Amino acid sequence: MNDFFTSQFPNLWPAIGLAIGFPLILLILSELIYSLDRRGKPLARTLRTFRNLVVPALAVVLFVVYLVKSPSEGTLVRVAETAFWIVLLYALLGIVNDLVFGLASQNTWCERVPKLFRDLTRAGLVAIGAMVICHRVWGGEHQGALTALGVGSVVIGLALQEPLGNIVSGLMLLFERPLNVGDWVTADGVTGRVVEINWRSAHIETPTRELRVVRNISLYKGALSNLSRPTFVRTEVIEVGFGYNDPPNRVKEIMLDLLTTTPGVLSDPAPAVRTLNYADFSVIYRLIFSVARQEELAVTRDRIMTRLWYAAKRGGLTIPYPIQMEYSPSESPTPDAPTPRELLRNQPRFLPAIRDDSSAPPRTIDYAAGEPLHAPSSRFEGIGLILTGTASISTANATGESVCVGEMNAGECFGSHFTAESTGDDVQIRANSDVTVMLFDDKSMELLLNQSPSLAAEIGDTIESRRQAILAARKNDPA
Numbered sequence: 001m002n003d004f005f006t007s008q009f010p011n012l013w014p015a016i017g018l019a020i021g022f023p024l025i026l027l028i029l030s031e032l033i034y035s036l037d038r039r040g041k042p043l044a045r046t047l048r049t050f051r052n053l054v055v056p057a058l059a060v061v062l063f064v065v066y067l068v069k070s071p072s073e074g075t076l077v078r079v080a081e082t083a084f085w086i087v088l089l090y091a092l093l094g095i096v097n098d099l100v101f102g103l104a105s106q107n108t109w110c111e112r113v114p115k116l117f118r119d120l121t122r123a124g125l126v127a128i129g130a131m132v133i134c135h136r137v138w139g140g141e142h143q144g145a146l147t148a149l150g151v152g153s154v155v156i157g158l159a160l161q162e163p164l165g166n167i168v169s170g171l172m173l174l175f176e177r178p179l180n181v182g183d184w185v186t187a188d189g190v191t192g193r194v195v196e197i198n199w200r201s202a203h204i205e206t207p208t209r210e211l212r213v214v215r216n217i218s219l220y221k222g223a224l225s226n227l228s229r230p231t232f233v234r235t236e237v238i239e240v241g242f243g244y245n246d247p248p249n250r251v252k253e254i255m256l257d258l259l260t261t262t263p264g265v266l267s268d269p270a271p272a273v274r275t276l277n278y279a280d281f282s283v284i285y286r287l288i289f290s291v292a293r294q295e296e297l298a299v300t301r302d303r304i305m306t307r308l309w310y311a312a313k314r315g316g317l318t319i320p321y322p323i324q325m326e327y328s329p330s331e332s333p334t335p336d337a338p339t340p341r342e343l344l345r346n347q348p349r350f351l352p353a354i355r356d357d358s359s360a361p362p363r364t365i366d367y368a369a370g371e372p373l374h375a376p377s378s379r380f381e382g383i384g385l386i387l388t389g390t391a392s393i394s395t396a397n398a399t400g401e402s403v404c405v406g407e408m409n410a411g412e413c414f415g416s417h418f419t420a421e422s423t424g425d426d427v428q429i430r431a432n433s434d435v436t437v438m439l440f441d442d443k444s445m446e447l448l449l450n451q452s453p454s455l456a457a458e459i460g461d462t463i464e465s466r467r468q469a470i471l472a473a474r475k476n477d478p479a
Contacts, residue, residue, distance in 0.1 A: 054088050060080050065077060082137050179197075185204065187223075187225070190212045192212065201215045232294070234293065238305070241282030244282070246316075254317065255311070259273070261371070261372060262304050265290070266290045269290050272288045273285055273286070273287055289304070310366050310371065310434075313366050340361055340364075341354060343364060343387060355447070369434055376427065386408055388436045389433045389435030391407070391432055392429070395473050398474065415442075
């Protein structure tokens with residue numbers, strides 16, 4: 001029976017083997033690739049090359065040799081064998097790449113080798129191997145083909161001049177290494193973080209989550225600023241103008257205090273304020289500060305610009321702007337500001353503190369959310385009454401960790417000689433939201449408390465409860 005089938009179907013067993021073995025090998029490779037993908041192994045990428053290229057190429061060779069029965073010296077067999085050996089070489093080099101570089105530990109020389117260099121090396125080895133394979137498979141018959149290929153390469157090279165220029169530029173960037181993946185750069189009018197560098201271009205992710213593709217030739221020939229070198233520290237400059245009636249030293253003092261108390265601003269290098277120019281409508285000052293990384297720059301700049309308005313208003317500074325308006329004789333160029341008595345309409349108990357004979361009436365000051373109303377190791381001049389907003393009181397515990405001990409609301413007072421902040425140098429009051437404070441002098445508040453014993457008793461109880469909370473927090477060890 002076997003002799004009958006063999007004589008009638010001489011290619012039966014090779015056909016059965018190919019029909020069963022080819023799908024079986026593909027199934028095994030697919031399951032192995034799926035398993036490696038779940039574990040995040042780089043070898044899965046190379047096994048895909050075996051499944052998609054090497055195994056089908058081998059199946060074609062077997063089909064041509066054992067089923068079609070083409071002569072071994074025939075063109076069809078040679079083409080199939082050439083394609084198989086080239087894709088096999090490509091896949092084997094992929095395995096070497098994955099084992100040596102893909103599984104390399106961090107901070108080793110293998111991990112630091114750029115991907116572009118590995119790809120170019122792999123392509124060069126495949127090209128050399130392809131020439132050897134062609135020589136072995138085709139013998140001397142490939143000379144004419146190589147001559148035609150050489151002429152064709154010149155034509156192709158002229159047609160692909162720009163893509164080849166990008167590849168050469170990529171090689172130059174590879175050796176010079178002015179940027180790496182993860183660096184923040186400004187190139188070709190784009191500022192962002194480098195997420196990929198390939199043969200043709202660099203992919204840059206902008207702060208607005210936009211992916212911009214910059215060609216290698218533009219990076220190589222144009223100006224490139226690497227914002228992550230020589231260090232990750234970024235220095236920023238903000239220019240702002242204040243009125244001519246504001247003394248420069250006073251402006252610089254307030255602005256420097258603003259910079260040093262803003263979260264995210266580094267103390268080393270220290271922030272600075274410089275008088276830059278006397279412009280048409282204002283004196284221009286330059287605020288110079290540094291942040292730890294480029295990613296923190298936008299947030300820190302926003303904090304500074306937000307708090308600047310409050311600091312200027314609190315310090316009595318003027319931020320002028322060029323504008324021209326005409327007023328009739330009965331009009332005022334600025335609206336009348338509310339009087340202290342009008343501001344205290346929701347706190348009538350404090351109205352007696354406003355003395356008509358006082359040469360320094362109470363004034364209001366504004367704080368932005370997060371700004372300190374009272375800082376450690378500083379003396380708060382006068383008595384502050386919170387008109388709007390809330391603030392938190394914090395102190396250091398036994399281990400030096402800052403803990404919150406209470407909250408202050410509208411109608412509560414604070415001051416170095418008036419409340420529990422006088423219990424030490426480590427008490428801080430910080431605004432939870434935008435806060436408006438009315439500032440009284442000590443004499444006005446003393447007269448108020450003498451006239452209102454009930455208010456004095458209420459404030460005294462509040463002071464004592466704060467003092468007890470602060471002392472308890474200082475003794476508390478969270479460990």
